[in-house]
Amino acid sequence: MDPRTWAQDVLRCRLCETPSPQMYCDICNLYLCKACVEEHLSDRPNEHSVIPFLNHLFPNLCRIHSSKECELFCEQCEKPICVKCASSKEHSGHGYVGMVKALDSQKAVLNRDLQELEKFVLPKYHEIAKIVNNFPVEKDIKENIRKSTAAIDKHGDELHREIDNIIKQMKSDLDKMSQNIEVLKKHKNNLTSTISEITKSIADLKKLLKCSYTDSTRVFAYKSRNAEFKRLPPKLTVSLAEFSPQVIQPEQLHKQFGSLSAFSIGIEEHGYTLELPSAESSPVHKPINDEPRIITVIKTDYGAKNKLYSVSCLNNKEIWTHGHDKILRLYSMYGTLFKSIKTKPGNRPQDIAVTGEGDLAYTAYWDNTVNIVKNTQTQIAIRLQGWKPHGICSTSSGDLLVAMDSVDDTETKVVRYTDFTEKQTIQFNDKGQPLFSTSNRYYKHISENRNLDICVSDRDARAVVVVNQAGNLRFTYTGYPSATKESFRPVGITTDSHGQILIADRENNRIHILDQDGKFLRYIDDCGLDGPYGLCVDTRNNLFVSESDTGKVKKIGYMLTNCEQFMPQRK
Incomplete structure (x- = not known):
């Protein structure tokens, strides 16, 4: 809702247009009346988070005691609670910490992920990208194929018509090798995409670290992707085709005609390693x-x-x-x-x-x-x-x-x-x-x-x-x-x-x-x-x-x- 016109607008349920909806889907950013909640959850219930409307306006309110603010964090249940929850049977004997300190602790975890991504993971991906970017580009590969084709033609022109079939076969092999261009393209695109995702994660973490006490829900909703990003891509090796002519001997025509090394892309699953700092040198290490x-x-x-x-x-x-x-x-x-x-x-x-x-x-x-x-x-x-x-x-x-x-x-x-x-x-x-x-x-x-x-x-x-x-x-x-x-x-x-x-x-x-x-x-x-x-x-x-x-x-x-x-x- 535009804050400049909220006095003239009336909030309505997104599904049935009922005014003054009591519920809100935190995932879809939709206002809902109680009657429409079940319909909204019917397609993919696990992918929605429907909360009372007041909890949307004031995210630090207790979801059980809606008039109370969450001032504590239960360490055993790992969630914010209000003072009334703390005195309940459900949390009997549990340890508590103030929300400010809990938020600082959670931000320390976010900061650790941020520093790991910024100082180690992203630089490693840039290093890999630099290596991959030095591989031959499409025009280099095609030029290599063109030169190899010309060499085969030149050598073939000097031979008898009986070896024409061999020349044709080798040209066909070269044409098939050009299909590897798409493999190289795909690898570069995947690498660029992952770097973009890591950069976005870093930006998101920086935003979360700036969250205020009243907006702690977003911080606790954070899900780390560091384990996914630390799985480095396979290492590629590229070998271009090269034609090696031989002096023709009639009795060994095929062997003497020459050989063609294959243009290939090798994949080494653990070709790259990621060096992370020791626990003692980590800036957010807990003693x-x-x-x-x-x-x-x-x-x-x-x-x-x-x-x-x-x-x-x-x-x-x-x-x-x-x-x-x-x-x-x-x-x-x-x-x-x-x-x-x-x-x-x-x-x-x-x-x-x-x-x-x-x-x-x-x-x-x-x-x-x-x-x-x-x-x-x-x-x-x-x-x-x-x-x-x-x-x-x-x-x-x-x-x-x-x-x-x-x-x-x-x-x-x-x-x-x-x-x-x-x-x-x-x-x-x-x-x-x-x-x-x-x-x-x-x-x-x-x-x-x-x-x-x-x-x-x-x-x-x-x-x-x-x-x-x-x-x-x-x-x-x-x-x-x-x-x-x-x-x-x-x-x-x-x-x-x-x-x-x-x-x-x-x-x-x-x-x-x-x-x-x-x-x-x-x-x-x-x-x-x-x-x-x-x-x-x-x-x-x-x-x-x-x-x-x-x-x-x-x-x-x-x-x-x-x-x-x-x-x-x-x-």
Whole structure:
């Protein structure tokens, strides 16, 4: 509505023209009466957000108590609430922080994404674009083809009519090669489009960082696309056609006529690497809390007789677990069992991971498969030949990384799958030596770091092996010297949004924390841990630890909370 004429205008429902509509669709920017809401939601209900009209005019009003302003942010529910909500049963026992501080914290996350895009991702794309722009353009390719054609004609004119068919065939080959021009065009267009999207994301983030306290809804609605942009495009190589004439020998006419090298475009999936700063050098890095604390203890159906192994966050409110039996279980933060999935005979889960699409992936060691659970339906996604899978994780780009042993227990490797198709194998260092132990006594666990490093917990080797995205060894961690009775034997492994690596040390009842370059930062050993095994981290850097013998999952706050970031630290 034009503010200069609002006194003369009457707001009406967009669908039925009823005056003074009570509702508003925040996605479509449409005013609606209550009677028309159902019709508006009928086509794609998940793509709309219908709110009371007053909440549209005053976005900071509580959606439950419409007369109250949201002055607090519930850290456990991760949403703004009013004072009346805070005293309700729904938020009993939850931790709160003021909206101003919560907004500052969320803007720090936005600022981190902004700096990552501006300082690292966008410059890398410009660097790639500079390389691609130096490739031959269409006129160069056509000129190359024209010259090659002329060379073939000149050489052919000197030969007998019997080789005319050979000349014709080679010309035809050259014509087919020109089709590659479209491939090169498409790659350049895709690159230009992605750079445009990154630039727009940067502009959007800058706008969000300028949002005022009264307009915080847009800030909390922000969805990061950094993981999508960090998946760099394939690297192209271009080889132009070149005709090489030969002296004609009658008995070997075709061979002596000459050869034509193919004009091709090679695609190398991991030809480019993206270097990101370490957690310590990040300008918005949250310091580790000097006193890690247990936030929640989730009691599960596992225990000493049915040991609990892996844990994986579906979101910030639900976790998947698996243990010694054949049942996959989904729990709430309060220990409520939401879902149980019983696997097929001989298909007992070995490790689990939540995919980018929210499905559950698990490895089945005994029948050599990788499986996907969609809702309650399980399907085999990958069936291996000669290999047995164990550790699995989902990457920021949507790939699956699977650690596996050969059937004869003589080899171990990590394989990357894109759309369930093998794309990369990581097995040896640059000297041809195995990166991982080949013993099959213990299974290996795996996680991808923020900088796209691949971290493998190798219990048999008593080490954590970290390689970069291309599979080249970066470092090996064998524990930090300390006065402990048991040697370092890592099990579960995970990483957080600051590139820190967290490792479960079951025998010593502690968690090791490293930076992305392998530097030891500290232990978590004062939270009453009892046989920590599986690890995962939610989007707010809360650590979930599964205890194999007790069957408990402990949610631990090891980073400073939103509120503590802005408070003086105790000496």
